[in-house]
Amino acid sequence: MTDYRRLRVALLGAGAVGSQVASLLLRHGDELADRAGARLELAGIAVRDVDAPRDVDLPRELFTTDAETLITGSDIVIELMGGIEPARSHILLGLGSGTDVVTANKALLATHGPEIYEAAERVGASVYYEAAAAGAIPIIRPLRDSLAGDRVVRIMGIVNGTTNYILDRMDGEGADFADVLADAQRLGYAEADPTADVEGYDAAQKAAILASLAFHTAVPLEAVHREGITGVTADMIEEAREAGFVIKLLAVCERLGEGGPESISVRVYPALVPRDHPLGAVHGANNAVFVEAEAAGSLMFYGAGAGGVQTASAVLGDVVSAARRHIAGGTGVGESTRANLPIVSIGHVLTRYQITLEVSDEAGVLAAIAGLLSDGGVSVATLVQTVIPASDGTDRESARLIIGTHRATDSALSAAVDRLTASDVVERVVSVLRVEGE
Known part of the structure; x- marks a missing residue:
């Protein structure tokens, strides 16, 4: 057995991911040592309650409630507590004492990333966070390192497994949102309070991290435009299917x-x-990130976006990288956010809409709607009309219009929808969706 240098590893948190990280460190210590060039010694696991039940059987003597002492006596700190505090304070304490930090805390990085990266740079430490954006999918290193010499033009990502599971079930079965959400909660895909997922907060945090890396610009969370999926109906899913x-x-x-x-x-x-x-074609609770770069072209990263053991894989990859840096010596690699590109509101984005309306089925309505759109410089690309029979036994029929627009600024398209909503010829604006990926 090779006599490797020992590095003390502090683990903060022993939930679904943390317990798997601890288990893998203990079980595969020899293999990890061969890969890292150092023996990774799990110095302790800081938790709130040492007697709390856990999914993985771990030695009780490793547990402690004294996170500060554990951090300051370690070479590498793995933060898997989640939330903002005390995670932020613990990470800053570790960086202040010169330790490298591995974290999967997307909420913390999206809100306090610049502060954390600056603290690391001051002491020559590194922050690793491959598991913060898309679980087991390796996307952070490609953006930060492999594509550093390229110009990333665009990223489109399915980065929340819960919402993809819900929308995929709705698409495949024609089910309603509420029914699928209840199933997702029962199966453990969604939390009892699913707000962070279904309202887009989780995805927005990950988008801020990915954009900061791709464009070398600090992106604050409040600059991310966010909408959730709670308004998506089975009818909208079916209309989307019919349109391809x-x-x-x-x-x-x-x-x-x-x-x-x-x-x-x-x-x-x-x-x-x-x-x-x-x-x-991304199904179930999987994640995928589609990257378009000037030189590299189109790149696709696909896989499990969540799960204890899957996310632990990404965390341990970061731990090995941190260990290799310790062995090689030198200062850590800081984050490149010096481009300082301005972040514009969604109104400036060129996009196109699919607008579904219910209108009176009578002469002149189509011309009136076309006029309302063209008043703001929006033109019709496609139009599908179906007749809705009267439900009250009269001869009065309505029509459902599915209008696909040409590209325009989001502000112009949004203003056009406002005009349609206020118009007497429109009975109801059923849905408005943007089109991406064409």
């Missing part, structure tokens, strides 16, 4: 201003994706 689309909750990070001053847009919303697009 599938609805996905997308995180879109885009470089704007070709030929002029550059800016970036970061947004999360349910969108229509062509069924033959790679993202259209």
